[in-house]
Amino acid sequence: MIVLDSTLLSDYLDGRDAAREFLDAHESEAWAVSAIVLYEAQMGAVHGxxxxxxxxxxxxxxxxxDVLPVTERTAAEATALQEALLERGLPADHPDAxxxxxxxxxxxxxxxxxxxFWxxxxxxxxxxxPYDPRAD
Known part of the structure; x- marks a missing residue:
């Protein structure tokens, strides 16, 4: 399975070639988004x-x-991930984590x-x- 970030999903929905090519290259994998990414897309629709x-x-x-729920387990996983990233001096923004x-x-x-993240x-x-939107 491959979980898309907001930029990749938005680019795909906007019909950007880079996103289409990226997802074509991963067509054999199941695609998913976090419920957070779904919300961000919905807000993109609300705001035009x-x-x-x-x-x-x-x-x-x-x-x-698939839409993956954000649960207590997800929060614990994000905490563990952020701790690992902090140990490496590479913390992520909270929503991204x-x-x-x-x-x-x-x-x-x-x-x-x-x-x-690359x-x-x-x-x-x-x-x-890695998804490079500049690949257009």
Missing amino acids: SLDADPQTLTQAITTAM LIAASAREHGARFATAERH DDDVQSVLSVA
Whole structure:
């Protein structure tokens, strides 16, 4: 399974070539998003940065991929991940840590445009699939 970050999902929904090519290269894997990423996409629809209403957008996302809940276990996983990142001098923003923890909790790779996560030291504690939106 591959868990998409907000940038990758938004780019895919906007029809960006880089996102389509990235996901085409990972078509054999199940796709998922954290409930946080789903919320961020819904807010993009509410605020007009995504061209869809929140309900239609939610239906499109949930048809194409799983939505991973954020639970107490996710919070514990995010805490453990953040501790490991702090030990390496590479802490993540709190929402990013929760989203990445969703991937780690489910034994999945975290597909992210956040270059911070591409660091080899981060990848020693989190499986990362780098997504470069500038590949267009």
